[in-house]
Amino acid sequence: MLYSLARPLLFSFAPERAHELTLSLLKSAHKLGMMRQNVAAKPVMCMGIEFPNPVGLAAGLDKNGAYIDALAGLGFGFIEIGTITPRPQAGNPHPRLFRLPEAKAIINRMGFNNDGVDKLVENVKAAKFKGVLGINIGKNADTPVEKAVDDYLICLEKVYNYASYVTVNISSPNTKNLRSLQSGDALTELLDTLKTRQLELAEEHQHYVPIVLKVAPDLEAEDIEFIAKQLIQFKFDGLIVTNTTLSREGVEGLAYGDEAGGLSGQPVFEKSTACLAAFAQALKGQVPLIGVGGILAGEHAKAKKDAGASLVQVYSGLIYTGPTLIQDCVNAL
Template sequence: MLYPLLRPLLFCLDAEAAHEATLKLLDQVHALKLDGLLSCSIPRQPVEAMGLTFPNPVGLAAGLDKNGAHIDALAALGFGFIEIGTVTPRPQAGNPKPRLFRVASHQGIINRMGFNNHGVDELLENVRNCRFKGILGINIGKNATTPIENAVDDYLICLDKVYAYSSYITVNISSPNTKNLRQLQGEDELTALLSALKQRQTELADKHGRYVPLAVKIAPDLDDEQIAAVARTLTTQKIDGVIATNTTLSREEIAGHPLAGEAGGLSGRPVRERSTQLIRKLAKELDGALPIIGVGGILHGTDAVEKIEAGAALVQLYSGLIYRGPALVAECAQALANAKR
């Protein structure tokens, strides 16, 4: 495997520069048909969720390919599904740099990217130009300059545009890096937003002759009462899936680290237990009403199994890939296949 040799070099670079360099390298390897240098054989283990058949339960989380510019190269790593975005109606630069930090001693990442992306129209052009025919999720959000009381307008614009190109659509209301965004997780706000999106989903299904599932991505920092309220709202609004979880604002797991004071969401190993506990509580509240996609701190195959045992139907990777590389995809898929035996 090539990544263990490359990682020390990448870790010498600024984290965001390393991210961009890695994606360019993936594209080059894929163009040369050398994907075998980075990927391993993936056991086929179909999973039914949200009305879709996933070839294996290990997906790529949103955030790694915000503009959908690297779909084919990423898919070659063996993911059962790919999620791109978060995308907003208009292009935006995101927060000032530096905005991405490795907490290497804890295998964590802090980011305050701020939904930096080239806008929904460019993302869709990239999707139209890719060859990938597998399950593609598109994660949508609101522009930073859109007042929170008008957030539904941005989500509806994105929903309208991405609907025909998505296998499923994720509504991101849990990034800590867009001001006031997490307010949308409140029961009244969430009900109003999802009611509008569900109505538009019905209209779009009639227009396109195809039903595209809606999922909602939530934060790991919800308390028990909030988890119950979210579960109640998702069920009442007949949402098709929930992704648990996004990054945490807590620094409890990295207390005392020099980077603990950096603003942004913390992901990777430090969020693993927090995410798993929320999944376990959410699964109990949902009681099978809709599937959970588990994400947060998966760095080993055993972590993926832990998420499934807590109540998730599928898992997603992101920060773990930075520390473990593409081999993590096959390791998680194999561990989940073994756990089913």
């Protein structure tokens, strides 16, 4: 109710300014004890972790882990922060975030803007949150794609002790050539190297932290089969399906509909859910799936579960629906 009243004001600001303002207001409300949404407990065991409920926050909203405690007050079963890179970077030039309210959609070309992995670790250490925290890692824009694995290793090593699970993001369309890591020898090398290092870190710290992959919805059937086989071969702990799409189906002719970047929100729902179902069939229950993309109501979360997801994540839907979306999805699941 409160969000429906606030949304017109927030939408009067440029999208990135509204994003920053919303997080600042949420943090202030949390400090004053005004922001607490009680969500029913519906525990789910996945990847060896007990999630209080199956509805999480997708990466991208809190890139630097600066708002973890405030976001936790909304009742998420888990929170994923990032994407983080080894070194700070400004991301792509402004404007780089666009609302398409007629389609309940967002286009972004942020480009992994973040304060660097060391700052994120500082923020995580300062947070009081004791729930399930995912940390999403990527590569710096100026790191050649042939050296990408080095950036992922740096981030994995630095966040390992502070994450409930680590997400390897190779599917953002806004870092040049990043999606090339989803195929061929590049994917094999990446998964093999990261899995080997994960097991070494587990031995060093006497604590196993699951590692999951995040993929794009713009995959062909043969891509899905290949990725599934690689995930099984290297015993990855989970798969997030999906990131944003390069397709413009559903936003043709709308203001900003032809802007470059990844499309999220309602138009990506069918595409991402079909991709999820295809991975579920290919993986045959051997790798847990997290469904994300176009969830704007509880029925959408239920559809992700029916397609094979053990957990779901929301982001763009929050912008259009508000925090009540979390409870609606928990109820539907």
